[in-house]
Amino acid sequence: MKTLLLYPEFPNTFWSFKHALKFILKRASLPPLGLVTIAAMLPSSWQLRLVDLNVRRLRDQDLAWADAVCISAMIVQRPSVQALLARCRAAGKLIIAGGPLFTSAHADFPEVDHFILNEAEITLPEFLRDFANDTAKRVYATSRFADIATTPAPRWDLLELSHYGSMAVQYSRGCPFDCEFCDVTAKFGHRPRIKTPAQITTELDDLHDAGWRGQVFFVDDNLIGNKRSLARDLLPALITWQENHGRRTPFYTEASINLADDPRLMNQMVEAGFDSVFIGIETPNELALAECNKRQNQQRDLAADVHRIQRAGLQVQGGFIVGFDSDTPNIFHRQVEFIQRSGIVTAMVGLLNALPGTRLHDRLNQEGRLLGNSSGDNVDGTMNFRPTMPVEKLQAGYQWILEGIYSPKPYYQRVRTFLREYQLPRVRSPRSWRNGIGLAQATVRLGVLGRERWQYWRLLTWTLFHRPAMMQLAITLAIHGQHFRRCCDRMKAAA
Secondary structure (H helix, E strand, O other), X not given: OEEEEEEOOOOOOXXXXXXXXXXXXXXXXXXXXXHHHHHOOOOOOOEEEEEEOOOOXXXXXXXXXXXXXXXXXXXXHHXXXXXXXXXXXXXXXXXXXXXXXXXXXXXXXXXXXXXXXXXXXXXXXHHHHHHHOOOOXXXXXXXXXXXXXXXOOXXXXXXXXXXXXXXXXXXXXXXXXXXXXXXXXXXXXXXXXXXXXXHHHHHHHHHHHOOOOOOEEEOOOOHHHHHHHHXXXXXXXXXXXXXXXXXXXXXXXXXXXXXXXXXXXXXXXXXXXXXXXEEEEEOOXXXXXXXXXXXXXXXXXXXXXXXXXXXXXXXXXXXXXXXXXXXXXXXXXHHHHHXXXXXXXOEEEEEOOOOOOOHHHHHHXXXXXXXXXXXXXXXXXXXXXXXXXXXXXXXXXXXXHHHHHHOHHHHHHXXXXXXXXXXXXXXXXXXXXXXXXXXXXXXXXXXXOOOOHHHHHHHHHHHHHHOHHHHHHHHHHHHHHHXXXXXXXXXXXXX
């Protein structure tokens, strides 16, 4: 069967990095890891093609070739999904769908013929067996969790690698914590399940053999969820892999703040090639941390924790939330003050939303406060429930935060704060012609034409005298800042 794998387009969000990618002539930040993993599970007799709409448009001849289409998507891709389904249905194609959006809201998509929900290691084989016997059901779902030690390596050959800013692999699923607003444990459970080190190094070898030489994102929601296996098994394997490949592949991932309590683990991660980690800081409001059961963040000096991680050689990217029931009007000032003091350059601040499957969603539904679906866009300034603070005050305060952290002056100040703390890791991306293109574009678009040109040149001068080895990083962060500002400007214009 000729099968077209389709990945819908992302809107221009905080994490899309669309404005920044233009500086280095890339089209998408990350590949559709789920789809290329699913591709490895499909029958070898099926002919496969993949179209990532974030990389290129879907052509009529692509649809004409296919007998069936397989679509995977996240919540934020819903608008693109709806347009894509209409086009596939008009073309008369069999439609198979899965992924987070459909797992949480498959009833919203009557156009789909078959849903492969939850973890495909369990539900896809059942569908393929029934499909081969002409007895396929419409919905395949499970409450069980898969053994991902059996998950095959992704089909990297289906991707146009040169169009992506990063590649992605997954080591574990699940998180030991239980934050009220997070849907990770609802989807993947509390006990982290892991792949073998050999699986991960095989995936990395395959990427290297395919010609990839850039950074790799470990997409785990909490890489340190199983610290023992990480330290004993995976990190030593990655250190050996780096040594065998010239120590030139930087990794980044997500983790919880208790990483700061383990200097040995941080050093081991840096030795293995990790240079950045996203951490859900959420809020400096202790009442809000207790409210959402973010126990791993409570009773800590969060700014000191961030600085310990930075000094170990890991850039901290942070997630922040406003809109908790216990938030008062001073939260806006407290968030800005904390972000600036901590030197978290990439600070994603969003209004609280209730995602399907979370305890927050269930609670607000029982309280009659839900207003509809979440957009899935972290910085569009919308909420899908009635907050306790007047919504107009909350949205005005939220915009004040964005202005306070992403206007040129505070943003560039924060970059310098970060560079003072950060220890440059040993593993670095190889130089390429794209670095030169990015520098040239930054010089013109930020240093000559940009409204931040004074701040840009001041940063570069400061870096030259105080942290010369970090010049490329300083320019990269300046480029990222322009993307963040444009996203914030879009949200303010829509308000």
